[in-house]
Amino acid sequence: MTEMANSFRNQPDDQGHFGDYGGRYVAETLMPLVLDLEREYRAAQADPAFKAQFDDLLEHYVGRPSPMYFAERLTESLRADAQKGSGAQVWFKRDELNHTGAHKINNCIGQILLAIRMGKTRIIAETGAGQHGVATATVCARFGLPCVIYMGATDVARQQPNVFRMKLLGAEVIPVTSGSATLKDAMNEGLRDWVANVHDTFYIIGTAAGPHPYPEMVRDFQSIIGIEARAQMLSRVGRLPDLLVACIGGGSNALGLFHPFLDDPEVKMLGVEAAGHGLDKAHAASLTGGAPGVLHGNKTYLLQDEDGQITEGHSISAGLDYPGIGPEHAWLKENGRVEYTSVTDDEALEGFQLLCRTEGIIPALEPSHAIAAVAKVAKTMPGDAIILANLCGRGDKDIFTVAEALGVEI
């Protein structure tokens, strides 16, 4: 028991709370559903056949394990600005090489297997940039289930390639015009659909947020990232990394990497939020610039005004542009196990270009925030230190946004 009490890996409690955060703040209509989902998830966790099917799909459909890569030229380039003997080695977990080009698919595989196990016949999801929508549409096509994706009308307009991908995969994409017509409004509309179609519909939430058990479940499905990374590090260099770095919108890729390392005290962790135009202007850094509150089924840090009205996030990366964050991150911030920082749009654009030029890898704008944070911190660490960052998505989807930001016409 003493060992359990000292662990950072035994959250949430049986009510879905991570300390003060998390929980099940949903309308009564949904309450029996989330309780039912939790029961089914516990049963699936205890079923070796469920895990076997999950692992098989991750290997043969998603393409796992993803590689662990030493970014030699990036490391050298950062050392050029560092004092002699300083400049940590930079390694990447290559989740951008997954089928569909991001970490999102790991979670979608897990949730659709659960939906099928529960006998649900219709899938809904929300999406911001479209990555989670594409991953959900992908698994729905793979398993032959009808799929409805809610997407803010503003995002539909600026993410046309992903809208077309979802349609190619057979999904119905419904533009959401209510509220501010972005990701949070798409999530509101997803919850409205779910409440009206409780009997046949499974809601695949895309990040480690929402009512319990979603934050725990999404974290568990994404933890394959950290489980692989831990084993790969031990096998490649014979020790654990000194620092883990990952970007955070809702926080699922970061939790996926961090969680298996939480009880390794020698491993420090850095979560990177989107500072947008700057923390004193429009940004999406809920932990750094927000306050605790309740939205979308959980208590967590939110961007909000003094009356508790939710304010709009901004980031050049649509995947980080959400006014909340997963509740486990709120807990990890308060207990100090993970340090959180933020990176502006401009810094992320520099990180994006840096990786393109030094490693021949075009990253998504989301992990470009992690790269920018790595660039700042690597030079302050000794030359034999190891940083492992999560490259959670590839940048094909972002080239138009980047071109516009750089003033280039394609």
Next chain:
Amino acid sequence: MTRLSNAFTKPALVCFVTAGDGDTAANLDALVEGGADLIELGMPFTDPMADGPAIQEANIRSLAKGTTTANIFAIATAFRARHPDTPLVLMGYANPMIRRGPQWFADQCETAGVDGVICVDIPPEEDAALGPFLRAKGIDPIRLATPTTDAARLPQVLKGSGGFLYYVSVAGITGKQQAAMDSIEEAVARLKASTDLPVAVGFGVRTPEQAAAIAKVADGVVVGSALVELVAKHGEDAPAALRELTSALAQAVHSAR
């Protein structure tokens, strides 16, 4: 007897409008003049995820005019002064209610003369976030029961709840279709077998005919979206239209039994 329990000595008409949408003081007066027995004052929120288009738009209109939590309590305080006997309930979402702390919110409710609070997204499992603070001030936390609330779960919903039990007759959002009458009758009978609290039925009730049918079997009938749509249509001139519809609804409800 409290103001809330008094309202249910005969079938009660419960009327909802959103605070800060149109001339709210005049709208509330029109509801009372029309015969409403209980007022639900909606607290606008940027993300009203249990509401249909009519109330979503009312929230947006209100917030666009700059409605603050202080404005809402000022509306409630003034209402209490004008209508000392009509029960007033605040209805809304958790975040605006707990933003300054649940103690602050409960204190404000007490000062303003609010009788009860309906918080859509605080189920019994999260009662600690607000419920104890309200009960300590004698303010009733009013819970919702739905078609998905089964017999095993009902006792948990009832524990710690007060005022009345709000039966959401359809699994869905506000202002959409109404449930079939026989399913409402069956549900109300089931609920009343488990509690002494009055049972009011809402979601999708728009006409005097629907209201009369429900009032035959339930203690109260809640009408929201149909009233809010009148505010959308008539703006600052809504009171006359609100008075007319409320009067027809009240007549139907009060003569149902």
